[in-house]
Amino acid sequence: MENWESYVRKVVPYVPGEQPQAERMIKLNTNENPYPPAPGVQRALAGFNPDTLRLYPEPTCKVLVDAIASYYGLGSDQVFVGVGSDDVLAMIFLTFFNSGKPVFFPDITYSFYDVWADMLRIPYETKALDDAFEIRVEDYYGENGGVIFPNPNAPTGILMPLDKIEDIIAHNRDVIVVVDEAYIDFGGVSALPLIEKYDNLLIVQTFSKSRSMAGMRIGYAMGNAKLIRYINDVKYSFNSYTMNRTALALGVEAIRDRAYFEETRKKIIETREWTKKELRALGFTFGDSMSNFIFASHERVPATELFEALRREHIYVRHFTKERINNYLRISIGTREEMETFIRFLKEYLKEA
């Protein structure tokens, strides 16, 4: 080993979900939206002048921040945007989790929290979900350096009611509490109104799921102006120009169109409920997902076997090897047609299995 290697920040890197490139596949493995972005995105793309790419983007991302603020009825000083919610969350870890005390999050949750903590040398403690995969609020009462959890939780899809969320925030006024609402638009109730009451609360959302813009990398945080300023200070010290000109121009159109948003999320919710019914009839069990995926286990056939069988048919779902959840599949909700093909295959397969 060279001497310089001893100074390297050694990490166990996050392994992104497989991105298969097959021609005719059904991709239900990374919770993407089966519908294209709002029609305005296409118009913005068509009207985009490539010559402007020679110039830096506007560093405060004002057009996009304003569009998000206006959508939620917030002040523009209450919104921070980043390169996907991963960038937003990484900046939040870097900005706020510096107490030296452990940050608390669930044992089964978004698999990036411990990766960020490890990479940034932030101590953490995971709190076990109960047997129904629900968060026990009392677990978050102890002294800590911050709290973060998704709602609905990943990869379970289970929603926590607002009074429990408020209970966690109220018990943690000395630290920052982050509610990661990547999937909130698929049937959950956002904790956003609580930012007016609690100055230590940050809500994180993303354009990757309900806005059909995973490929554009746009995430955002909402909270009181002081919190947002602190994140911006760190962000400007990291990379002043993160959002490129296409992300700003197209992002504005992706959030502006309420009618398209309502139409597509309604379709996804309906397809999810139909899929739940079908899966239940086939012998699957699962929590009552309020996200754009279902986290399901079969009463008889192991998850790995189903995963491989589906894969052979070019139907991709996600399987995690982690203990407690290694007999589950996370199935993203595609179009109705895709889910019908998926169910049809399972029916056949389970008949023979």
Add this chain to the structure above:
Amino acid sequence: MENWESYVRKVVPYVPGEQPQAERMIKLNTNENPYPPAPGVQRALAGFNPDTLRLYPEPTCKVLVDAIASYYGLGSDQVFVGVGSDDVLAMIFLTFFNSGKPVFFPDITYSFYDVWADMLRIPYETKALDDAFEIRVEDYYGENGGVIFPNPNAPTGILMPLDKIEDIIAHNRDVIVVVDEAYIDFGGVSALPLIEKYDNLLIVQTFSKSRSMAGMRIGYAMGNAKLIRYINDVKYSFNSYTMNRTALALGVEAIRDRAYFEETRKKIIETREWTKKELRALGFTFGDSMSNFIFASHERVPATELFEALRREHIYVRHFTKERINNYLRISIGTREEMETFIRFLKEYLKEA
């Protein structure tokens, strides 16, 4: 102050250069390229299917990494891409500068190095440039935690010859040496071939200047495969999907077109040399810039006065308040026509001043 505020990572944020939005202005303040990106970028934009934005981008950025590797005759495992060279450099600081020993860089240099060091709690020592604003290689012989400098240096534009760079690398085999070549394409000689000889060398370049893509945010690092793997490990632990689909699709076209690149950089170099001649005749002094800007001081009229006078004419240049350089203006090279207008104004102004 709330208790949570005591845990905030307090930083003195970098202040990005002014991005004025006036209609008819001459923008010579942030070293952008006056020419649009290569024609292939426009074609790629026109052919871009917005429906694909619903899907995550390919996380390894293979198409773009391959295009850059192919351009320089490297292996794809020798190239790392990020959201502008700022993202690349921030990842390098995070990955390699963990020894606890001070990182060395010049006192007058890219103003982000100390910002990253402060933000990431990395100790550093600046080494004073000599009176001709040149780096003294002996200053970099002492024990340190890493070395970084731009070549040509910013904001002076002064190029260091390759033998001096190799001298610095050879004296620092135990740490990572980063040569930040944002401006190398405007007349310098890249240290890139040295990566074959020195496994501790990283070369960082960008699409923002010579590739006319500041608005797209693409930077890259080149070095031996082991170094690149270490950066990627940290990057995947920070944000797996940084490069959005448009950056990947359009970036490939921006680097592919050698003829357009040669044509535009030749024009910029010619305009720079013409501008130097004119500025000299007007009583300006400056080092022999090999970048797309000139860092100049007038023999009689203070920089701040010239800055304000130009600004009133909607001609924007950059002025730094830092000691030793606060009587200089950094003037980006625009089109020949823009520089003629700029010189014409100065001629009139200096006649009267």
